[in-house]
Amino acid sequence: MNIHFIAIGGSAMHNLALALNHKGDTITGSDDVIFEPSKTRLAEKNLLPEVFGWFPEKITNAIDVVILGMHAKADNPELLKAQELGLPIYSYPEFLYEQSKNKTRVVIGGSHGKTTITSMILHVLKYHGREVDYMVGAQLDGFERMVHLTEENDFIVLEGDEYLSSPIDRRPKFHLYKPNIALISGIAWDHINVFPSFENYVEQFQIFVDSIVKGGSITYNQDDENVCKVVQASENAIRKLAYTVPQYSVENGETLLETPEGLMPIEVFGAHNLSNLSGAKWICQNMGVDEDDFYEAIATFKGASKRLEKIAESATCVVFKDFAHSPSKVAATTKAVKEQYPERKLIALLELHTYSSFNPEFIKLYNGALNAADMPIVFYLPESVAIKKLAPVSEAQIRTAFQREDLNIFTTSDELQKFVNGQSLDHTVLLLMSSGTYGGLDLKALKERVEA
Structure with missing residues (x-):
């Protein structure tokens, strides 16, 4: 064509x-x-x-x-x-559906975790040589592209984003895929510029569950109250399969997953990522991968790009970069890193960058999000707020929202760079969280400093 x-x-x-x-x-x-x-x-x-x-x-x-x-x-x-x-004019998700109408569609949805879960599934399938079509929201090791389409593959695995489909189609993308096999990892209010209330946002997931092909299945995170309500309220004729955080332990900075064959070291860490792993396991089993094969493959999974990505490491310091920006993800990521490195000082730097994060009502949801950090830092650029044509955000608003008296707040790139450069990184973990660029923070120089 x-x-x-x-x-x-x-x-x-x-x-x-x-x-x-x-x-x-x-x-x-x-x-x-x-x-x-x-x-x-x-x-x-x-x-x-x-x-x-x-x-x-x-x-x-x-x-x-x-x-x-x-x-x-x-x-x-x-x-x-x-x-x-x-x-014929198609939005991106509409076209993907047209390409996959005769395939078994596996759709991974959720406010957070969907990229990681999709990546885990694709990693396991590739490890065992199982060919599938796919679309995922991050570049993965061993995969040339984020999208792969064929005529012959029976399955397509799709990351189900709830954002709008196109300028002339205001439906959330994941409403268009009509999955046979689906998953919801969590529901936490996001995209408030599009979904003005939490109730309106939750409704999108109700529509998603109801769009699952009759006789299909929804795998869902039973630890998320909002997810449970949505799934249990659906009258769609589908199987409902719950998952939870599996048993694990952390020893000397290594996460050990409990399996039927005993403790197994894994590369990813944190309760939220272990929950993601549990969801991925159920989906893989629905696609014909047995439990032993799943564990063998997942032991080698190192994570999706920008999702708790280790960018520098020495004997006394580790630096992670994460895409986290929503309050629930920031809290989960910060807690996970502290749990993995309990004896080290955790410096957690969050850049407020998205439309939602500057909304006066939404910003209140960050209460407690950085509580696991020993040194919490928030960075934002007032000009970014102005570009989005939003009301100015004050440092006082941010301090009140996060409820940390010791919160460090920076509003210029130079101030932030100077502060980071002035910190001792001995016996430390530095966690950078943003969907932005931290005001152009020199990550290459930071890596050289850590690994010198």
Whole structure:
């Protein structure tokens, strides 16, 4: 097929473009700006637009399908031309569903943990040589792309994001997949710019559970009260399979998982990641992987990119970078690191970066999120708040929200860099949490300092 991408440079969009190019389709695309690594990866396959911008003359009747990304606007000139010509226009999730209508669809949903669980499943399947189609929200070791599509594979594993599908389709992505096998890891209010109330947010997961194909299954985290309510309230004719945190222990900085064959050392740690592992095990078993094979494979899983990723280590210091930004994930990640390294000083740095994190009501949910840290730090840039056209956030608001008298707050990149450089990292764990860049904090120099 001839497929044109409007906003080809996005993380998900460019991976789908690469997957379809690999599959043999003819790909074209446009975007007004493309950042790395998308830019280089598209260029390597000759898919990078020669000129950035929107060009309606690219849209002709020779195009079989248009795929519309969230970065585009509803009045995009190329979209308007495609609508005028009556071309088939799909959102990213709509197209994935069209490609997988005849496959068994495995969809992993949840406010947090879905990338890690999807990554664990794919790691186990690859370890045992089981070929599946997939879409995951992080780059994984051993996987060339974040999306893989074929004609022949029986299963497709999809990370089920609850964010909107496209500028002209305001449904959450995971409503469109119609899973045969599904999982929900947790529900904690997110994307408040789209879902204005917690009740409205929870409703999206109710719709997701009800969209599961009759006779299918929902695997769910029984330790999450909101998840339990949603699953138990559903009258959909599906199997309901609960999971919980498995038994484990931590000895000398190593996590040991209890298995039928005895204690097994694993690379990931923290109760939230052990819960993710438990959910992944049930899904893999539903896909035909037996328990022993799951444990053999998961012992070698090191984590998804940016999810508790170890970026530097010496005999006396470890530095982790994590994508955590929602209150529940920040709390879980901070607690996990402290549990893994109880004898070390934990410096936890959180950058407030998302739209939600600057909302006066939402910010109150951070109460206690950094309690496990010995030295809590919050960094944000007032100009980021202004760019999002939100009311200014004061340091007093943040201090009240986190309920830590000893909270360090920084509002300029220079102040933060100076503070980090001035800290002794001896017998320390430094945990960096953000979906942003920490104001351009020099992570390369930090790594060199730690490993010198």
